[in-house]
Amino acid sequence: MSEPISRMTMHNVGGADGGRLDIFLRKLLGQCRLSTIDQQHLLALPFQLRDLPAQASILHEGDSARVCPILLSGFAYRYKIAADGGRQIVSLRIPGDPLDFQSLYLQTIDHHMQALTPVSLALVPLPALEQLAEARPSIARAILVDILIEASIGREWQLNIGRRHALPRLAHFLCEFVYRMQLIFAHSSDEIEVPITQEQLADILGLTPVHVNRTLKTIEQAGAVVRKGRRLYTRDVAALAQLADFTPLYLHRDNAN
Amino acid sequence: MSEPISRMTMHNVGGADGGRLDIFLRKLLGQCRLSTIDQQHLLALPFQLRDLPAQASILHEGDSARVCPILLSGFAYRYKIAADGGRQIVSLRIPGDPLDFQSLYLQTIDHHMQALTPVSLALVPLPALEQLAEARPSIARAILVDILIEASIGREWQLNIGRRHALPRLAHFLCEFVYRMQLIFAHSSDEIEVPITQEQLADILGLTPVHVNRTLKTIEQAGAVVRKGRRLYTRDVAALAQLADFTPLYLHRDNAN
DNA sequence: CGGCTATTTGAGGTACCTCAACGCCCGTGG
DNA sequence: CCACGGGCGTTGAGGTACCTCAAATAGCCG
Numbered sequence: 353m354s355e356p357i358s359r360m361t362m363h364n365v366g367g368a369d370g371g372r373l374d375i376f377l378r379k380l381l382g383q384c385r386l387s388t389i390d391q392q393h394l395l396a397l398p399f400q401l402r403d404l405p406a407q408a409s410i411l412h413e414g415d416s417a418r419v420c421p422i423l424l425s426g427f428a429y430r431y432k433i434a435a436d437g438g439r440q441i442v443s444l445r446i447p448g449d450p451l452d453f454q455s456l457y458l459q460t461i462d463h464h465m466q467a468l469t470p471v472s473l474a475l476v477p478l479p480a481l482e483q484l485a486e487a488r489p490s491i492a493r494a495i496l497v498d499i500l501i502e503a504s505i506g507r508e509w510q511l512n513i514g515r516r517h518a519l520p521r522l523a524h525f526l527c528e529f530v531y532r533m534q535l536i537f538a539h540s541s542d543e544i545e546v547p548i549t550q551e552q553l554a555d556i557l558g559l560t561p562v563h564v565n566r567t568l569k570t571i572e573q574a575g576a577v578v579r580k581g582r583r584l585y586t587r588d589v590a591a592l593a594q595l596a597d598f599t600p601l602y603l604h605r606d607n608a609n
Numbered sequence: 610m611s612e613p614i615s616r617m618t619m620h621n622v623g624g625a626d627g628g629r630l631d632i633f634l635r636k637l638l639g640q641c642r643l644s645t646i647d648q649q650h651l652l653a654l655p656f657q658l659r660d661l662p663a664q665a666s667i668l669h670e671g672d673s674a675r676v677c678p679i680l681l682s683g684f685a686y687r688y689k690i691a692a693d694g695g696r697q698i699v700s701l702r703i704p705g706d707p708l709d710f711q712s713l714y715l716q717t718i719d720h721h722m723q724a725l726t727p728v729s730l731a732l733v734p735l736p737a738l739e740q741l742a743e744a745r746p747s748i749a750r751a752i753l754v755d756i757l758i759e760a761s762i763g764r765e766w767q768l769n770i771g772r773r774h775a776l777p778r779l780a781h782f783l784c785e786f787v788y789r790m791q792l793i794f795a796h797s798s799d800e801i802e803v804p805i806t807q808e809q810l811a812d813i814l815g816l817t818p819v820h821v822n823r824t825l826k827t828i829e830q831a832g833a834v835v836r837k838g839r840r841l842y843t844r845d846v847a848a849l850a851q852l853a854d855f856t857p858l859y860l861h862r863d864n865a866n
Numbered sequence: 867c868g869g870c871t872a873t874t875t876g877a878g879g880t881a882c883c884t885c886a887a888c889g890c891c892c893g894t895g896g
Numbered sequence: 897c898c899a900c901g902g903g904c905g906t907t908g909a910g911g912t913a914c915c916t917c918a919a920a921t922a923g924c925c926g
Binding site: 517559582 | 913
């Protein structure tokens with residue numbers, strides 16, 4: 353486990369390498385319109401680059417944040433822990449996603465966040481982001497839209513966990529994963545690697561690893577998914593969608609238009 | 610079922626009776642600071658008063674909103690429906706709560722909303738709210754904070770549904786209900802009526818009504834809750850909290866300071 | 867090759883579900 | 897005021913989806 357982000361010293365801050373934020377900008381543009389000037393401002397944000405290994409802690413419940421991490425590459429997840437030690441992953445973040453807009457407006461972090469894979473983060477100082485949001489209402493709006501879409505996904509997960517059986521539940525998650533990946537990487541292939549262990553899938557879905565394993569086998573037999581060695585790949589998104597009762601309305605992709 | 614809100618004609622708009630919005634202001638003040646001027650602006654918002662019976666539809670998935678309903682009295686809930694007809698309630702709103710800030714920023718509503726009890730709503734035209742949020746950043750901030758806290762509650766519900774057994778799950782929800790009610794009504798009694806049927810509780814918790822019934826009996830035997838006739842009352846919040854593994858951090862009550 | 871971790875499989879258990887019947891509360895109308 | 901009806905709550909019995917525990921296998925990294 354590496355040094356907590358909140359205790360890192362900021363240095364080398366500066367927007368000289370704004371090209372790295374490109375994926376972040378693309379992500380926002382997939383959710384709302386931004387003028388050319390807004391885009392330039394976003395790319396000019398100061399940040400410090402930070403690489404972390406898989407499993408590294410990114411946010412800790414109870415802390416106060418000083419920077420807003422943006423996920424340039426790799427995957428991360430929010431999670432909460434119950435008294436009996438049970439873990440629930442409440443949100444999965446993929447490349448381009450901002451990881452903690454919430455701390456712009458709330459004092460205390462109410463959940464944990466961890467790197468799922470090795471990640472690189474752009475750490476944007478909160479004051480810089482605050483000033484930009486205040487100066488440019490359309491950027492404040494873009495922040496809000498991202499917050500709202502993540503919340504909408506959270507509601508769909510509530511439905512998924514509360515009211516779908518293991519098979520459609522797993523298929524629904526995989527389907528959402530493919531949709532979101534296709535949106536940010538702008539490719540249309542059905543075959544995407546899902547870099548998530550079965551234990552982590554279990555914590556996303558409110559199941560046990562053992563049951564995820566058995567359910568995965570069923571989905572593979574249906575041809576919707578393939579496993580090679582330890583790796584999981586989606587294969588047939590239409591089949592997944594049908595198993596899953598999947599409707600992408602809640603991803604709000606229409607909002608970009 | 611009454612006429613959908615989206616087709617209602619607006620008339621009698623005007624802030625002459627801003628005192629009705631008092632509870633809404635109190636709600637916001639419990640979540641963030643607002644200057645006297647901000648408060649005056651909020652109370653001066655134009656709105657149309659609208660009373661609806663229990664079960665009335667307030668928001669419909671797929672629609673676009675023209676007004677932002679604010680809950681002056683009564684209770685309402687957001688819900689989603691799975692393909693097999695299963696219903697999951699994803700959010701409970703209590704007096705003072707705004708019901709659809711999301712539509713200020715997203716075009717399409719991704720869930721349904723219904724009155725749990727008879728409700729009275731203040732229907733604020735979206736343009737009025739938009740202008741106010743643009744003119745006064747601190748009010749935009751108050752809106753954001755409310756959105757974020759509801760999202761935080763949603764994450765706690767994910768943990769609740771995914772990783773807690775029926776008894777702590779039910780106790781946790783009841784505990785949260787009492788806390789939130791005490792906050793808006795500023796009373797400290799443990800005894801609060803919970804105006805929610807067992808079927809609705811089941812849809813909040815991802816259980817069946819039958820199992821809610823049996824679990825409720827257990828919680829009553831533990832003395833944490835009382836039932837009189839068809840009505841459910843909380844009795845001992847400390848006992849509930851202990852059954853539930855309840856920590857109120859996620860309600861972000863510290864944010865008002 | 868050795869050792870760690872993730873996956874896989876089996877067997878048995880249980881928390882919760884399903885179906886069905888019954889009873890009680892409460893609003894309604896006679 | 898009582899009779900009626902409908903909805904909600906209650907209880908029982910049986911079923912099942914998922915869990916727990918445990919051990920074996922397989923992939924992966926040094």
